[in-house]
Amino acid sequence: MLLGSIEAGGTKFVCAIGTEDGKILDRITIPTRTPDETIPEVIAFFRKEKISALGIGSFGPIDVKKNSPTYGHILKTPKLPWQNYPFLQTLQDALEVPCGFTTDVNAAVLGEYVYGAGKDADSCLYVTVGTGIGAGAVFRGELLEGMSHPEMGHIIVRKSPDDPFEGVCPFHRDCLEGLASGPAIEKRWGRKGAELADEKKVWELEAYYLAQAVVQYTMILMPEKIIIGGGVSNQAAIFPLIRRHVREMINGYITAPAVDEKISDYIVSPGLRGDSGIVGGLVLAKRALEQAG
Numbered sequence: 001m002l003l004g005s006i007e008a009g010g011t012k013f014v015c016a017i018g019t020e021d022g023k024i025l026d027r028i029t030i031p032t033r034t035p036d037e038t039i040p041e042v043i044a045f046f047r048k049e050k051i052s053a054l055g056i057g058s059f060g061p062i063d064v065k066k067n068s069p070t071y072g073h074i075l076k077t078p079k080l081p082w083q084n085y086p087f088l089q090t091l092q093d094a095l096e097v098p099c100g101f102t103t104d105v106n107a108a109v110l111g112e113y114v115y116g117a118g119k120d121a122d123s124c125l126y127v128t129v130g131t132g133i134g135a136g137a138v139f140r141g142e143l144l145e146g147m148s149h150p151e152m153g154h155i156i157v158r159k160s161p162d163d164p165f166e167g168v169c170p171f172h173r174d175c176l177e178g179l180a181s182g183p184a185i186e187k188r189w190g191r192k193g194a195e196l197a198d199e200k201k202v203w204e205l206e207a208y209y210l211a212q213a214v215v216q217y218t219m220i221l222m223p224e225k226i227i228i229g230g231g232v233s234n235q236a237a238i239f240p241l242i243r244r245h246v247r248e249m250i251n252g253y254i255t256a257p258a259v260d261e262k263i264s265d266y267i268v269s270p271g272l273r274g275d276s277g278i279v280g281g282l283v284l285a286k287r288a289l290e291q292a293g
C-alpha cells in the first residue's frame, strides 16, 4: 500500500510517496507560486501512483477544526494568493482518497514521535526555528489542539537588556519569532545566520531567547522531549548554550533529570533530520485511512 505526503512551505512544496511504515520511496520539490500554478503539479505527481491516503502538513495559519465550514482552508496568510484557499478540499476532490490535514510543525512532531527522536517517549514537542518559529506537540499519540493549532512561536519573551533590536514580527514585533527567527538574526546582525557561525555573541543571544521558549513549553506542558529543528538549528553550537540557559532559568525548581543531568537527552536535534515533516505526513495519511475505516 502506498501513501502520499505533502510538506507545504512558503517557498516550496515537498511531495512524497511512501509506505505505511514511514519509508519514502519517491519525492519531488515544487516551488510555491500561486495555487493555480503549484497545485496542478502536486496533483499530477500523486496521480502517477495509486495512493491509498494523503497527509498534508501546511504552512499556516490554517483551519484544523473538523466541524468548521472552512476546515482545511488556509486562513489569513501574508501569502495573498493562498488566503482562504480550500487546500484540503481541492486535493481530496482531485485524488479521492482520505486526507489528513494539519500544520507543518504538527506533521513534523508526528514524524518525530513515531519514527524519530521521540519514538521512545509518550510525549514530545517539536519546534522549528527557520523563516518563522512554530511548534507542535504530541501527547499519548494525539496532537495538541484546542480552538485551533498552537502558535508557540509568538509567545512573549523577556528582552535581553543588551539587545536594542526591535524585532521583526509584523503582529507583535518582539515576540519569540520577532527576536529569534532566521530573518530576525539577519536583520539584527546584518548578515545571514549561516555566515555568523563564528560570532559567539549571536548564538549566546539566540540561545537566551530559545531557552526562554523551552522553559515556557516545559513549565506549561512538561513534554518528555523537546526537539529543535529548522534552518537556524543547523548551528549545532547553539544546543549546549540553550541547555545551559534552560538549567539556569529553571534554577532547580523542576527536579526531573530531564532538565538537569539528562538535559542532553531532553533538548535534542530531529532524529529524522530534514525529513520530520514529510515522514509525519505519511503518519497523518495512515491515520486518515484508519479513521475512514
Ligand code: ADP
Pocket: 009, 010, 011, 128, 129, 130, 131, 132, 181, 182, 183, 186, 192, 193, 194, 195, 229, 230, 231, 232, 233, 234, 235
Ligand atoms: P523555512 O523555515 O523557510 O522552511 P528553514 O528551516 O531552512 O526554512 O529556515 C530558513 C532560515 O534559517 C533562514 O532565515 C536562514 O537564514 C536560516 N538558516 C539556514 N541555515 C542556517 C544556518 N546554518 N545557520 C543559521 N541560520 C540558518
Ligand code: ZN
Pocket: 153, 154, 169, 170, 171, 172, 173, 175, 176, 177, 178
Ligand atoms: Zn509574533
